[in-house]
Amino acid sequence: MEMKKVFKVIILIIILLLLITVIHLLRNYFIIRKLQNKLTETTLSKNYQIKQTIEQPLSYVVLNMFQTEKQGKLVEHRVSLENFEVLENITIFNDNSVTTYNKLNDEKTINYNSTTRQLKIINPYNLYTSDSDSSLIIELFKTKISTIEYNNKKCFCISNSMTHDMYIDKETGLVLRTLNGNVTSSNGDNIEIENKYMYVFDKVTNEDVLEPNINDYQ
Numbered sequence: 001m002e003m004k005k006v007f008k009v010i011i012l013i014i015i016l017l018l019l020i021t022v023i024h025l026l027r028n029y030f031i032i033r034k035l036q037n038k039l040t041e042t043t044l045s046k047n048y049q050i051k052q053t054i055e056q057p058l059s060y061v062v063l064n065m066f067q068t069e070k071q072g073k074l075v076e077h078r079v080s081l082e083n084f085e086v087l088e089n090i091t092i093f094n095d096n097s098v099t100t101y102n103k104l105n106d107e108k109t110i111n112y113n114s115t116t117r118q119l120k121i122i123n124p125y126n127l128y129t130s131d132s133d134s135s136l137i138i139e140l141f142k143t144k145i146s147t148i149e150y151n152n153k154k155c156f157c158i159s160n161s162m163t164h165d166m167y168i169d170k171e172t173g174l175v176l177r178t179l180n181g182n183v184t185s186s187n188g189d190n191i192e193i194e195n196k197y198m199y200v201f202d203k204v205t206n207e208d209v210l211e212p213n214i215n216d217y218q
Helices: 002-042 124-128 135-143
Strands: 048-056 058-068 071-082 087-091 098-104 106-110 143-150 153-159 167-170 175-184 190-201
Touching: 002 124, 002 135, 002 143, 002 153, 124 135
Parallel strands: none
Antiparallel strands: 048 058, 048 190, 058 071, 071 087, 087 098, 098 106, 143 153, 153 167, 167 175, 175 190
16 A cells, blocks of 8 residues: 555656656747847848847957948957957948958058957747757756846846847847856966846938048058
């Protein structure tokens, strides 16, 4: 009789664990799909501004991307806290070319065949679009989702295999902040990188994407 009771308890524990796992997977799945749909609606506009701030122990970076239907402009400001170098780059994107106007301290140059990439709106949900059901289940299982308030906005905080913490606006599906833990620096130290994002839609004008005066770089 005692063995039967023990066996029943074990079976109940297994059933309970399976039920908790299924609830966890379904909750994560529906939250992520809802956020994905909201992001799709939010990003229909081809006119937007993205500001990304990257904070690291030895550097501070601000990227400002202005995009219209015809042209894009990326303003990059980097400050090294090691040697206090200041890098200010402006990259112009259009259908025909990518040109970067570089400024490192007082030295100015122009790169007419730049490989600089545009700053795009992050789609953090690509991780959950695998064609393999097993891969999708594994990612959903490893994902932790909690509710948090950030900058007076209600957000989901998502932790998965790609990032330590990711703050996502519940209303828009946009990523507002990421914390990447356990990143190895060049000298082998483990550091945490913080990224903050700000978005503006349908407010970018032609003046915002104007090229700099070429005479200032000669």
